[in-house]
Amino acid sequence: MQCSNNLKQLGLALHNYHTAHGSFPPSTHFDASAGSPDSATPHYANWVVMALPFLEQQNLYDAFDLALPISDAANRDARGTHLDVMLCPSDNGKRGQKFANANEGDNWARGNYGANASLGAYSTTWRPAAGPSASRWTSRWTRGVMGANVSQSIDDIRDGTTNTILLAELRVGVVSVDRRG
Numbered sequence: 001m002q003c004s005n006n007l008k009q010l011g012l013a014l015h016n017y018h019t020a021h022g023s024f025p026p027s028t029h030f031d032a033s034a035g036s037p038d039s040a041t042p043h044y045a046n047w048v049v050m051a052l053p054f055l056e057q058q059n060l061y062d063a064f065d066l067a068l069p070i071s072d073a074a075n076r077d078a079r080g081t082h083l084d085v086m087l088c089p090s091d092n093g094k095r096g097q098k099f100a101n102a103n104e105g106d107n108w109a110r111g112n113y114g115a116n117a118s119l120g121a122y123s124t125t126w127r128p129a130a131g132p133s134a135s136r137w138t139s140r141w142t143r144g145v146m147g148a149n150v151s152q153s154i155d156d157i158r159d160g161t162t163n164t165i166l167l168a169e170l171r172v173g174v175v176s177v178d179r180r181g
Contacts, residue, residue: 003088003112003169010085010113010167013054014047023153024166025050027117027146042069043104047115047146048086055085071104079108086111091171100176110172110181115146116165 018024029044045066052061063078064070070079080098091112100106145152145166157164172181 003090006085006088007113007167007169009055010051013051014166016054017051018154020054023156024146024151026149026151027115027144028148030148042071044069046070048083048111055083057083073105076105076107082109083111086113088112088169097173097176099173099179099181101179106176112169112172112181113167114170114181115167116144117147118144 014024025047028046031042045064049061049064049066049070052058060078060081060083063081065072065074068074086109097110098106099108099110145157145164154161170181173179
């Protein structure tokens with residue numbers, strides 16, 4: 001029940017974001033000229049950060065310096081803040097363990113919900129069919145509702161929003177370097 005309620009609250013927040021901005025937020029923002037989102041490219045605000053004001057989390061949103069990558073030390077405390085609405089009680093894995101790696105820093109809070117962002121990984125190294133320059137990734141029909149650096153509006157979803165996945169539940173990573181969640 002709690003997971004369903006969390007998804008409902010996230011969905012409402014994303015719909016309110018859509019009303020204010022004319023589209024859903026991108027899954028993440030990154031500098032496309034620097035390469036693939038899977039590379040060491042710094043990532044900027046993601047869909048969760050962009051939705052914070054619509055989740056009654058304006059103070060947390062204001063704590064981020066959105067001009068800097070989220071991995072920047074100035075954003076360390078804000079990115080480590082757990083949000084109850086992002087945590088599903090049925091995932092009894094390592095959800096209290098924060099994500100950390102050498103390229104992106106430590107203290108990344110985890111969550112159990114992910115955006116419908118593409119058909120597969122963004123990587124251009126192990127999956128050449130995907131990546132920021134591949135046709136499957138750049139096509140608005142295959143990149144998901146909230147792709148990296150781009151997103152859809154409700155009007156773009158031609159088969160109806162009830163037939164389209166906006167968010168999905170996922171398990172958090174089982175070790176600190178596992179980026180799931």
